Amino acid sequence: MQLKVMNSPFNQEQADILNGLLPTLSVGQKIWLSGYLAAGQSASVLEIQEVQKAGPKEITILYxxxxxxxHGLAKKFGKVLEENRYHVTILSMNDVKPNNMKKIQYLLIITSTHGEGEPPDNALSFHEFLHGKRAPRLDDLHFSVLSLGDSSYEFFCQTGKEFDVRLAELGGKRLYPRVDCDVDYDETAADWMEGVLLSLKEDDREYAVHTAAATAEAIDSAYSRTNPYKAEVxxxxxxxxxxxxxxxxxxxxxxEGSGLxxxxxxxxxxxxxNNPVLVDRLIEELIWDPEDPVTVNKDGNVLSFREALLSYYEITVLTKQLVEKIAQLSANDHLRELLSPNNSVKLKEYLEGRDLLDFIRDYGSWGESAQEFVSVLRKIPARLYSISSSLLANPDEVHVTIGTVRYKAHGREREGVCSTFCAxxxxxxxxxxxxxxxxxxxxxxxxPNTPIIMIGPGTGVAPFRAFMQEREELGAKGKSWLFFGEQHFVTDFLYQTxxxxxxxxxxxxxxxxAFSRDTEKKIYVQHRMLEHSKELFRWLEEGAAVYICGDEKNMARDVHSAFIEIIEREGGMSREEAEGYLTSMQQQKRYQRDVY
Known part of the structure; x- marks a missing residue:
């Protein structure tokens, strides 16, 4: 919007300066400027009394x-809001009381999406309630949703999208539009936080405005995702x-010395x-010099083209979003045909198991420079591994257990990026x-006297090594029961001694x-559980907490079904009652899963 001298108190020189400055400001800078200008004005006694009467807004953050x-983002944004003198309540969705929903006026939802578009475990009951017949009208609600996801999955940010639509259906008004974050979410999340703050301030200009720098500081304090620690192996x-x-x-x-x-x-x-061999094969298919400089982030950091492909950009995963971006820079008609609505199944099949090298060999390159080529690529995400050590038992150390991934697909040998990097x-x-x-x-x-039941086949056993080290150091007296499974007793019994x-x-x-390949009929951990159903149910009745870690698609679902069968059989319950028993355990934080 251009300022005009006839409609403003500024002379032509001042208007020209403002016209040049305003389009260059970020949301955070505009927030700071509005707060700075507001702070310089004196409010009337009546205005001050009205603000005092109204009091600061009550903000509820559900994660x-x-x-x-x-959860981490909820805590960090809660801190920013409190510094802006808002009253903040941060709750897991598991802890929401349904009859309190109508009392909430300002609601911020921060949620991930799990599995194939499913809510995370601690959001299941709230998601079911909100989408059910008992959900109340929420005509007084102002809300905004921050959705976390991974664009390599088909149902990207699905849970956040569903919450956003449903809250609006129930009468809620969007305080700020929903923002969907990919795996490299820090900058996007910070933009959402700044936008929500600005929207709140439009209703309430009497409270001090936090700068974008302060928001960024809350997100990036000490060593973090955006400021990782260089740990010696x-x-x-x-x-x-x-x-x-x-x-x-x-x-x-x-x-040591990190403070972590x-x-x-x-x-x-x-x-x-990324594997240097794969990077070099990729470069061989392209026309650009591996030493060409490319800018890799908003801070202006410059790397050589090869180094950027090696250490900064993801090159082993194809997603629909990536292919759509490439199509805008490519003149390949076959690529546009692949993206047509009639070819959705074909596109999904093509993306499965292929990487950037496959794509370039099939559909050619794009862009007029190395910089334009990398402009559509996303940053290589960190890989998360369950910690397999206790800090009490191993001061200044952290241990991880990593299963190396190697397989063959589409005529080429493939490998897990981080697992083979480490191996x-x-x-x-x-x-x-x-x-x-x-x-x-x-x-x-x-x-520490609470009994625990741990189910962790393969590398899923990692956190339970940490659990046991911690309990030994604390002298915990609670009973513990571990179910472990792998292929062969002789070669695959992780941490046996x-x-x-x-x-x-x-x-x-x-x-x-349970060693599945040592017997004629494959035996898995859920089979061992069923063999001990009476004792397992007795432990549950004694208040035992259950922990499941590992593969979600098969193991975790089979284990969940086994628990329902055990509770149904040994507790003399219907299936519906058994499922309710597990749901109650989950709400009590006695049924926890770390699945992937």
């Missing part, structure tokens, strides 16, 4: 979080025996590098960019194992 990202060991079909790395990292702390149940984020190219003494991802949804009971020592000491009360 749905599986790994802790949404202390050990990198293959846990599997010779002849195994698998390769599982036990990696120990030094946190963690609890059992938390995760480590590791930023990997093949990381040596003791090297430095890895890491951060701690806190996860409040996967924590040991506050009472450690479990044996814990059993001998009585720290670990019981352990049942």
């Amino acid at each position: 749905g979080s599986q790994t802790g990202n949404a 202390l050990e990198n060991i293959n846990l599997n025996g010779r002849g195994s079909n698998k390769e599982t790395r036990h990696v120990e990292l030094s946190l 702390i963690y609890e059992p149940g938390d995760c480590v984020g590791i930023y990997p590098e 093949d190219r990381v040596q003791p003494g090297d430095l890895l960019n890491v951060y701690i991802q806190h996860n409040e949804n996967f924590k040991l009971p506050a009472n 450690e479990w044996q020592k814990l059993l001998n000491k009585g720290v670990l009360t019981k352990m049942d194992v």
Whole structure:
């Protein structure tokens, strides 16, 4: 909007300066400027009395979080709002009382999407309530949704989209439009926070306005996703025996001097590098010099084209969003045909298991420079791994257990980016960019006397090594029962000697194992659970907390079904009652999952 001298108190020189400045300001800068100008004006006594009478707004932040990202953002934005003198209530969606919904006037929802477009575990009951017949009219509600997701999945940010639509259907008014975040969410989340703040301030200009810099500081304090710590690798060991079909790395990292702390149940984020062989093959298909400079982020950091592909950009995953962006820069008619609505199934099949090298060989390159080529690529995301150590037992260290991924697809050998990075190219003494991802949804009971049941096949056993180390250090008296499964007893029994020592000491009360390839009929952890159904149900009735870690699509669902069958059979309940029993456990935080 241009200022005109005839309609404003500014002379021509002042108007020209403002006309040149305003279009260049970010949302955060406009927030600061509006607060600065408002603070310089004196309010009338009547205005001050009206503000005092109204009091600061009550803001409710609800989070749905599986790994802790949404919870972390909720806490950080809550801090920013409190610094702006708002009253803030932060709740897990599990803890929302349905009859309180009509009392909420300002609601901020921060949620991830789990699995195939499903709500995270701690959002299931709230999602079901809000989409059910008992959901109330919310005509007085002002809301905004921040949705976290991964664009490589078909149902990107689905849970956030559903909450956004449903709240509007119930009569709520959008305080600020929904924002959908990809895996590299920090800048997008900060923009949403600034936008929500600005919208709040339009209703209430008497409160001090926080600058965009302060918002960014709240997000990026100390070592974090956007400011990772360079941790020295202390050990990198293959846990599997010779002849195994698998390769599982036990990696120990030094946190000395970092100030980073963690609890059992938390995760480590590791930023990997792409395989140099794949990067060089990609460059061979392109026309640009590997030394061409490219700017890789908003801060203006410049890397060579090769280094950018090696350490900054994701090149191993194809998504529909990426292909759509490429199509805007490409003249390939076959690509446009692939993206036509009639070819949605064909597109989905094409994307599965292919990478950027496949795409370029099939549809050619795009852009007129290396800079334009990388402009559509997203930043390589960190990979999260469950921590397999206790800080009490291993001061200044953090351990992770990583299953190396290698497979063949579409005529080429493929590999997991981070797992093979750690397995093949990381040596003791090297430095890895890491951060701690806190996860409040996967924590040991506050009472150390509470019995715990742990189900973790394969690398899913990692957090339970941390649980047991922690309980040993604390002298916890609560019973513990571990179910572990893998392919072969001889080559794949991860941390076998450690479990044996814990059993001998009585720290670990019981352990049942299932090695699926050692028997004619495959036996998995859920089969071992069913074999011990009476005792398992007795532990549940004694108040035991259940923890499940590992593959979501198969293992976690099979284990969940096994629990329902056990409760139904041993508790003399209907299936509906058994499902309600588990739901109640979940609400009591006695049924927690870390699944992927």
